[in-house]
Amino acid sequence: MHIVAVLALEGVVAFDLGTPVQVFRSARRADDELLYDVRVCGPGPVRSSAGFTVIPDHGLETLRIAGTVVVPGVHGVGPILDGTIDPEIRDALRAAAERGARIVSICTSASVLAAAGLLDGRPAASHWAYERVLRRLYPGVGWDFDVLFMDDGDVLTSAGVGAGIDLCLHIVRADHGSEVANRAARRCVVPPWRDGGQAQFIERPVPSAAGRGTEATRAWVLERLAEPVSLEEMAAHARMSVRTFTRRFRDETGLSPRQWLLRRRVEQARLLLESTDLGVEAVARRAGLGSATALRQHLHATIGVAPSAYRRTFRHTG
Incomplete structure (x- = not known):
């Protein structure tokens, strides 16, 4: 052998x-x-x-x-x-x-x-x-x-x-x-297959809103992920110019505001796929991604799997 x-x-x-x-x-x-x-x-x-x-x-x-x-x-x-x-x-x-x-x-x-x-x-x-x-x-x-x-x-x-x-x-x-x-x-008693190119499912916690800088604005955005939120609105909430806000945001998170917002929306979509029976279109809307097509594109780009495959693997059951 x-x-x-x-x-x-x-x-x-x-x-x-x-x-x-x-x-x-x-x-x-x-x-x-x-x-x-x-x-x-x-x-x-x-x-x-x-x-x-x-x-x-x-x-x-x-x-x-x-x-x-x-x-x-x-x-x-x-x-x-x-x-x-x-x-x-x-x-x-x-x-x-x-x-x-x-x-x-x-x-x-x-x-x-x-x-x-x-x-x-x-x-x-x-x-x-x-x-x-x-x-x-x-x-x-x-x-x-x-x-x-x-x-x-x-x-x-x-x-x-x-x-x-x-x-x-x-x-x-x-x-x-x-x-x-x-x-x-x-x-x-394990799943028989997960593609090696699939992403590691890494939890990246959002910093607490208690503090200075852009943390309070990040918390504010998280409460309205399903709504359109522009860079100008985020900067206004933080009481900064767009330029200062963008620079400070990147210093604190390592990402631009738009990159960070997209990641949070994809994470929200993952949570909804795991914990609800909502259709893919409804999940996309509630996560602020707009359409099922956009959700599929972003989820595949982020973790390498389709919404249906993700739900089958991670769906919580009672």
């Missing part, structure tokens, strides 16, 4: 460690025959970020024979803090890559691959919350913090936590087809 080595390193994230084990062991033929030999390996006992010790059944020698090497996320260790990596781990990963093993990272373990020099000049995904530190530590990597996962052939990387499940199912699908992947997803 195809050997999958799951590399447990110091600071391993427990959820990420369990993900490839569960998904690949759930990938079976119709007669229930296993398709992967999954082996948790490592340099020795390691402390997880969840507060318990992991004792792998196998050592680093497993990386010499594995067809796929999966590195779960790590927390509070060198690759994600200062760019350092244990030379033994670095050499083992490089040797596996050089002999043609498929190398996979989940969440923050993209930092491990980057520290080992396996991501230089390549596209890679990781958790959106670590964008600043990863760009600083590894500027030679083509980071993309918007997608769920990135398949670059022999190196695959995923965003945080649940996106690791999507990536593992993607690998199963690529190896054995949709029937096997769907069967594995049913065993894991």
Whole structure:
């Protein structure tokens, strides 16, 4: 069988460690025959970020024979803090890559691959919350913090936590087809498919209206998203000139007023799709996007899915 080595390193994230084990062991033929030999390996006992010790059944020698090497996320260790990596781990990963093993990272373990020099000049995904530190530590990597996962052939990387499940199912699908992947997803009780190019669903809270600057105006706009609100009206509410308001708004939010307003309207449309049975046209009007066509265009541009697909995935049920 195809050997999958799951590399447990110091600071391993427990959820990420369990993900490839569960998904690949759930990938079976119709007669229930296993398709992967999954082996948790490592340099020795390691402390997880969840507060318990992991004792792998196998050592680093497993990386010499594995067809796929999966590195779960790590927390509070060198690759994600200062760019350092244990030379033994670095050499083992490089040797596996050089002999043609498929190398996979989940969440923050993209930092491990980057520290080992396996991501230089390549596209890679990781958790959106670590964008600043990863760009600083590894500027030679083509980071993309918007997608769920990135398949670059022999190196695959995923965003945080649940996106690791999507990536593992993607690998199963690529190896054995949709029937096997769907069967594995049913065993894991998870959606069988989310496109890797789909955006990470990132919550970006709006600042409190209590304060100075443009915060009060932002709160005022949020109360009337369904209504037309012009830049001039926003500036007048803030008692500033349009030029001063635009400059201060960008300083505080990183966006122009129009960009910010569009994002808030798309977020409102997402909330309505999740929590109501309103038709797409009504959702578009209530969110201030005008028409179903505009909603489809903006939602696809923002998170890469259509309103109907978003509702099927995220609709709250009683």
